[in-house]
Amino acid sequence: METTMSVYRGDKNSGRFVDYKVKQFEGMVVLDAIHQIQAEQSTDLACRWNCKAGKCGSCSAEINGKPRLMCMSRMDQYNDGKPIVVRPLRAFPVIRDLVTDVSWNYEINKKIKPFKPKAKEADGTWRMQQYEVDRVQEFRKCIECFLCQNVCHVLRDHDKKNEFGGPRFLVRAASLEMHPLDTEDRIDMIKDSLGSGLCNITKCCTEVCPESIKITDNGIIPLKERIVDAHFDPVVWLWRKITGKPAQPTK
Amino acid sequence: MNSTATQTGLFSTDRRDKWWVGPLASGLGLAAFGAYSTWAAAIGVHYEFGPYLSPFYAPLIKWDAFPFSPAFLILWAPLGFRATCYYYRKAYYRAYFMDPPGCAVGEFRGHGYKGETSFPFIIQNVHRFFMYVAVLFIFMLGYDAVKAFTWDGQFGIGVGTIIMTINVLLLGSYTFGCHSLRHVIGGKTDCFSCTKFGPVKFQAWRGVSFLNSRHQLFAWCSLFSVGFTDFYIRMCSMGIFTDVRLL
DSSP, X not given: OEEEEEEEEEBSSOEEEEEXXXXXXXXXXXXXXXXXXXXXXXXXXXXXXXXXXXXSOOOEEEETTEEEEGGGOBGGGXXXXXXXXXXXXXXXXXXXXXXXXXXXXXXXXXXXXXXOBOOOOTTSXXXXXXXXXXXXXXXXXXXXXXXXXXXXXXXXTSOOTTTOOOHHHHHHHHHHHTOTTBOOOOHHIIIIISOGXXXXXXXXXXXXXXXXXXXXXXXXXXXXXXXXXXXXXXXXXHHHHHHOOOSOXXX | OOOTTOOOSTTOOOOOSOTTHHHXXXXXXXXXXXXXXXXXXXXXXXXXXXXXXXXXXXXXOXXXXXXXXXXXXXXXXXXXXXXXXXXHHHHHHHXXXXXXXXXXXXXXXXXXXXTTSSTTGGGGGGHHHHHHHHHHHHHHHHHHHHHTTEETTEXXXXXXXXXXXXXXXXXXXXXXXXXXXXXXXXXXXXXXXXXTTHHHHHHHHHHXXXXXXXXXXXXXXXXXXXXXXXXXXXXXXXXXXXXXXXX
16 A cells, blocks of 8 residues: 655755655554655655654654654554654754754753752662652653653643743653652752743643653643742641741752 | 744644534533523522432522522632632633633634633632632531532432432532642642651542543533532422432
8 A cells, every 4th residue: 555645855944845655564654754755855864763663752843733653653544545744743843854953952951950969868878759749750751752742732832932941841840850859959940940920731741752751740740830839829828837847848 | 933834723634533523512511501590590599399409509608698599609609619610621621712622623813822821721820729618518518418418307308308318429529629629638749658647648649530531521411410410409498390209
C-alpha cells in the first residue's frame, strides 16, 4: 500500500510542504516513513531521532496537526486516503525541516533551584518511604520531548517565553518541591520566574504527554495551591502570624 | 521567538479529528444548566414536595425581609465553587473564551494575555474558600436526603427519596474530589512520615486523589443530578408527576 506523506521542508527563513510517496508495511510508524524518504528520495531531509522506542523524546513533530512522537505514531491510524501531514513543532524556531531549536528549554531549566536534601541521619544516610516518593516519581518519567511545551497555548499562541516556563518545567519544579527529602523553597521562583499564574489549566499538556504524566492535576494544580498558601490565603497568613510557623510548614 | 512554521488565526489547525465536539458540548451543557437553574431559582415556588426539598433551595432560608427567591441566599456558594473549580475552568476557558478552543488549535493571538495573574481571573485563587462552604453544604444536603426517608413521621421511600440520595452521593463525590481539598487534606505535605498524623493525612490524600482522578466525570454527573432533582421535585409539586412510594 502506498501512502502520501506531506512533509515540511525549509529552514528558519522559509518553508513549504513537499509530497512523498512511501510504501506502507505492517507495523510501520511515521518515523519509518521519514526514514524511507531519507533513504530513497530525499537524503537531505533533516529529522531528529534516537531510540525509536518512545523513550528518548527526540522525534517530536506535529502529525496531522497533533503533537506526537513520530516513532509512536502508527501509519495505519491515518489510513483515511489523505496525505499524512508532518510538520515541526510550532512553538520553536525551525532549524531545518523537522528539526527545531529547543535550546530555550534548557535556559529555563537553569532557573530552577536544584535539589537540596535535609541533613543526613545519625547513621549517615537518608530515609524516605516509597509511598512518599511515588508522587514525584511520576514526574521523573518525563522524557523531555517538549510536546507539552509545544502544545501549551501560553507559549504557542501567546509567545510568553519571557514570562512562562511551560508545563515541562513546572513539572520538574514539582518533582523537586514535593520530594520528601528536599528543603529548598521554590514557591516564589515558581510563581514569578516560571509564571505559574499564566497557566489557565486547559490540560492540553496532559493530553499530549506520551508518558501519560498527569501534568496538570498532579503537578501544576498542586503547585498553584501551594502558591495560594503562600500569597493568596489570608487564613493561612494569619495562622502563620499567630503560630510563628514558617512559610512552608511541610519542609 | 516565533517558529517560522507557525500559522495564525482563530481555529487554524491541521487537526482532522472532531476537536470541536468537546468544547461545543461543554458550552451547550453549561449554558443549558445555567438557563434552567437561573429560572428555577428565580421563580421561588414549587421547590418542596412532601419531605423533598430542591437542592437549589437547600438549606432553606426563609427571610421575610429578603425580596427575592430564597434560592439566591444560598446559590452563591455552589455557583462560586463550580465557577472557580479547576475542571470547569478548563471547560469554560475552552468553550467560551476560546483560550484555547482546542489543543493545537489557533486562537486570538496576543501578547496581552495575563492568564490567572491579574483581574478578573486572579480571583480563581479563592476556590478553597468556596470549597469549605461546599463541604458544609454536602452535609446539609445529606440531612435533607435523610429527611426524605420520613413521610408523616413514618419511614418511607419514594422515587424522590432515591433521586435525592443519588444526588447527594454524586455531589459528595464531586466535592470530595476537589483539587483544593486534596491539597488542604494532605497534598501540601511532602514528608508524611515526618509529620504528625502523617499516615492519616496520606490515606486522606489518597482517598481524595481517587475521587479527584474522576473529577470531570463527577462534575458533569452531579451537575445533571442537581438539575434533575430540582426538576423532579418541581414536577411533583406542580402535580405533573406522581411520586411513586416504594415503601
